[in-house]
Amino acid sequence: MDDILIQILNGLDKGGAYALIALGLTLTFGTLGVVNFAHGALFMLGAFCAVTTNKILTISVKVRDESITFFEAYKEQPYLEIWWGDTGAAIIDYSVPISILVTIPIMLAIGVAMERGLIQRFYKREHSDQILVTFGLAIVIQELIKAYFGANPIPTGAPDVVSGSAAIGAFFGLSENLVYPWWRLIYLAFAAVIIGAVFAFLRLTTYGMVVRAGMADRDTVGLLGINIGRRFTTVFGLAAVVTGLAGAMYVPILPPDYHMGMDFLVLSFVVVVVGGMGSLEGAVAAGFLLGLLQSFASMNEVKAILPGIDQIIIYLVAVVILLVRPRGLMGREGVMDD
Amino acid sequence: MKDNKDNQKKWSRRDILKASVAMGAAGATPMFFMKDAWAEKAIGNYPVKGKTVTLGFNVPQTGAYADEGADELRAYKLAVKHLNGEGDGGMLKTMKPLALKGNGILGKKVAYVTGDTQTKSDAARASAKRMIEKDNVMMISGGSSSGVAIAVQGLCQEMGTIFMAGLTHSNDTTGKDKRRYGFRHFFNTEMTGASLAPVLEKEFGKDRTAYHLTADYTWGWSQEGSIKKYTENLGWNTKAAVRTPLGAGDFSQYITPVLNSGADVLVLNHYGKDMVNSLTQAVQFGLRDKQVNGKDFQIVVPLFSRLMAQGAGENIKGIFGSTNWNWSLKDAGSQAFVKSFGAEYGFPPSQAAHTCYVQTILYADACERAGTFYPPKVIKALEGFKFDGMGNGPTEYRAEDHQCFKDVLVVRGNANPSSQFDLLEVVQEVPRSQVEYPASMLGGDLGPYKG
Numbered sequence: 001m002d003d004i005l006i007q008i009l010n011g012l013d014k015g016g017a018y019a020l021i022a023l024g025l026t027l028t029f030g031t032l033g034v035v036n037f038a039h040g041a042l043f044m045l046g047a048f049c050a051v052t053t054n055k056i057l058t059i060s061v062k063v064r065d066e067s068i069t070f071f072e073a074y075k076e077q078p079y080l081e082i083w084w085g086d087t088g089a090a091i092i093d094y095s096v097p098i099s100i101l102v103t104i105p106i107m108l109a110i111g112v113a114m115e116r117g118l119i120q121r122f123y124k125r126e127h128s129d130q131i132l133v134t135f136g137l138a139i140v141i142q143e144l145i146k147a148y149f150g151a152n153p154i155p156t157g158a159p160d161v162v163s164g165s166a167a168i169g170a171f172f173g174l175s176e177n178l179v180y181p182w183w184r185l186i187y188l189a190f191a192a193v194i195i196g197a198v199f200a201f202l203r204l205t206t207y208g209m210v211v212r213a214g215m216a217d218r219d220t221v222g223l224l225g226i227n228i229g230r231r232f233t234t235v236f237g238l239a240a241v242v243t244g245l246a247g248a249m250y251v252p253i254l255p256p257d258y259h260m261g262m263d264f265l266v267l268s269f270v271v272v273v274v275g276g277m278g279s280l281e282g283a284v285a286a287g288f289l290l291g292l293l294q295s296f297a298s299m300n301e302v303k304a305i306l307p308g309i310d311q312i313i314i315y316l317v318a319v320v321i322l323l324v325r326p327r328g329l330m331g332r333e334g335v336m337d338d
Numbered sequence: 339m340k341d342n343k344d345n346q347k348k349w350s351r352r353d354i355l356k357a358s359v360a361m362g363a364a365g366a367t368p369m370f371f372m373k374d375a376w377a378e379k380a381i382g383n384y385p386v387k388g389k390t391v392t393l394g395f396n397v398p399q400t401g402a403y404a405d406e407g408a409d410e411l412r413a414y415k416l417a418v419k420h421l422n423g424e425g426d427g428g429m430l431k432t433m434k435p436l437a438l439k440g441n442g443i444l445g446k447k448v449a450y451v452t453g454d455t456q457t458k459s460d461a462a463r464a465s466a467k468r469m470i471e472k473d474n475v476m477m478i479s480g481g482s483s484s485g486v487a488i489a490v491q492g493l494c495q496e497m498g499t500i501f502m503a504g505l506t507h508s509n510d511t512t513g514k515d516k517r518r519y520g521f522r523h524f525f526n527t528e529m530t531g532a533s534l535a536p537v538l539e540k541e542f543g544k545d546r547t548a549y550h551l552t553a554d555y556t557w558g559w560s561q562e563g564s565i566k567k568y569t570e571n572l573g574w575n576t577k578a579a580v581r582t583p584l585g586a587g588d589f590s591q592y593i594t595p596v597l598n599s600g601a602d603v604l605v606l607n608h609y610g611k612d613m614v615n616s617l618t619q620a621v622q623f624g625l626r627d628k629q630v631n632g633k634d635f636q637i638v639v640p641l642f643s644r645l646m647a648q649g650a651g652e653n654i655k656g657i658f659g660s661t662n663w664n665w666s667l668k669d670a671g672s673q674a675f676v677k678s679f680g681a682e683y684g685f686p687p688s689q690a691a692h693t694c695y696v697q698t699i700l701y702a703d704a705c706e707r708a709g710t711f712y713p714p715k716v717i718k719a720l721e722g723f724k725f726d727g728m729g730n731g732p733t734e735y736r737a738e739d740h741q742c743f744k745d746v747l748v749v750r751g752n753a754n755p756s757s758q759f760d761l762l763e764v765v766q767e768v769p770r771s772q773v774e775y776p777a778s779m780l781g782g783d784l785g786p787y788k789g
Binding site: 013 | 399400401404405408578580583587588590591592594595597598599611614615619621622623624627628649651673676677680681684685756757758759760
């Protein structure tokens, strides 16, 4: 029983990340009809917002390390610690949560600039043109990050207080063996809040209603005198923020490097395709579904029957879904049918 | 007709002798200027043209082992500096016997080119091929991945260029995939098993159940095999051995099945960033706080390095593993190298840096002893070479498999470090006799001397 619960948690935790990334991707596709291959790069940029925040907070002075006597060695002492002692150290410790405040405006600005500067010129072009230009953009962003931050992953930890594991089994009166890392639980809750907020924005606000109307029929909404283009720019910015936040909060789970966007790009497209192109609900459902499937496929009992299944399960499901239901789980009729 | 016959020169016995001497002298003329000019056919980039000799340093500058690669590159640059008579000389002051004179190799200044293996065999081979064909390197060195080392070693054998392996730990490098043109100073998984198992028995007892997470390539398989062999000989059970893709990043899906598996030891056959990630995540999942079968749950990392310890931070404390060398060793060679490296870069070298530095010096010294860059003669100079003063005590390059035999260190993550670099505590210096095995045990065939 414990094994099953642990795998469910692990699946939900992975699924939360997949759903967040895919949500941003399907938002841009559903509103703008643009197949954005630079989406993975937005995830990576979000992660590097967290890294940059940490680097800024830990700007240091070099002091001689007296414990090393046979050559001159130096230790780095952050100014925040020098100025504010334990308070400064606590601020550094919380650099990842603090980075959320930085990530939101930066990613919004990047999203808007990307849409206004490049993407809007490709609305009426073929999907193949969109793929080429956004893929090119992704490579440019990736190389810029590599040039500035280097090629190695940069570890940036969660706050000490949540770096261990939570005894959730004992808390719920189940087995004491049922533990799960705090930060992964926080990430899952964070993903749920962000997904809920995006749905609330689209379902409960007038702005969101207009956007949804535009997603269904852009021309008619335009004829009603609504500047739907401006709203779509905002939606692209919103998608960039959602994806960037997913990246920033993922940093303690996986130290980011310049290539992490490409690693998640294929995965996010698979989630969107399985969920149904343009379907927000589908993207979220597919994210969690694939996370759970991947987690259960990693169980030794499953791998004993189907060796290597954990490596291919996601792609296997995508193939089956495309064969049986080409539109995806919740795909709308007419979207990408041609 | 008769006149014509009279005009023809008749060859006397003296004429024939004179002509033979003249022809012999003409034929031997190059020998006066170039040693073994006729015996040494062109192999690889031999003969060396110009006043410099170029070495190729092929290291992972990106990928899971990029930290090790960066440190390896630092060591190579330092070795070249010392070979050219610059800097404080490092281990050239402590190596015995030493033929090098501090004026390059055989009077030629040492130059180098670098490449990025990307921790991928195909990229590493392409990079090595470019070095041999375009940069005319005489020797290639680098790692850090056994898959890469074996791939490049095979290429070097084909192209007649000596390969001085950097950090590669799989048995196969000097076992079933050994090559005449390949040499390894680093230890291997067999030696790790032989050195680590007695310490594990002493610390954790004979009644343990192990769960392996293994990097899914030649080194991981080799490491898993050796640790299983030696721990099962102790009486340990192996619950499961699960393969994980190299560079997996998020290991949570592999760690969650460990939690309730009944195992009380997790063996992480991972290295570099993979090990940092898997260990950090294993600790996040509370494995080190668990009690299983009435015993404290333990994690073992068979191949340790200070760079990994640095990446894993607090999580490494108290965890056992083995290492080829550690900067805290007190012998003259280690101290000379640490001092030299520290003065250059501001921090001590890693085991990867150490083995790469030593390999470069050993190649240069072998050329000097052979009196030529001709690869077959340099290979013969390295085979069976016994030396000391390079940080591992008396060491021998065994001729039968080109594997160095020396003492091995069993280490533990330092619970009370005295400095920011004091991350590994040497628990035991295991003598060479305990980790030595017959060359035939791991199989393989070295192949011919000439390309």
